[in-house]
Amino acid sequence: MDLSLATPEEFESLHGPWMDVYAVVKDGDVEVKGEPRSPGVSASRALRVLEGAKEVLRSADELEEARPKLHLSIESVRQALAYLHLVCVGRGGPHPDLVKALREIGEVRDLPRELEERVLRVARREEAVRLGEVEVSPELAEDNVRDARRVLEIVEELG
């Protein structure tokens, strides 16, 4: 079971491009709508990207405050960056809602190359963990946080 929550605005932005076939519950009945298209990054991941990207932006100040908070933020940062990577490469470019989120803090036309590279580094580490090639360790988390910090700096510079 993967239950996500979304505002109407978030849902509408994902609905068209990301959900080819879907079902709506109405008055206790379930109605299936849409037609299947080619597979891609799943909508659930896209939703997590939205939540994660926003969480990364909000975490900027928290990351600077205290070590415990830093470690509490590690998982959300890792998740966010891993999903950002999936979205960046999965559809041949950044998800429009990621760009939209960045635009909320300033006018952005293109994502900087370094941002993508930092995201890719985290994603590669996460993939290595997933494949069992390496184990999660404080060093790995620190590397991810270092990249995440730079991502946050880039985002701040964009603003």
Added chain:
Amino acid sequence: MEWKKIAVRIDRAAREVLGDARTVVYGSVVRGDAVGESELDVVVVSDRVPSRGVERSELAEKILRRAGLS
């Protein structure tokens, strides 16, 4: 339990918790190409969804508990 029944239970629980809410199911289960381990992907849409990820996770857990699915 059949996925449509699960969706209806989540919808009922989401409305109890959030008031006005819409429940949408998507992914392989709805497309009909689910395999044995495929997850049921559900999104609850509401104006009352909190902005923070942590609060969203807690709210999602509350809805699942109320629906008897957690």
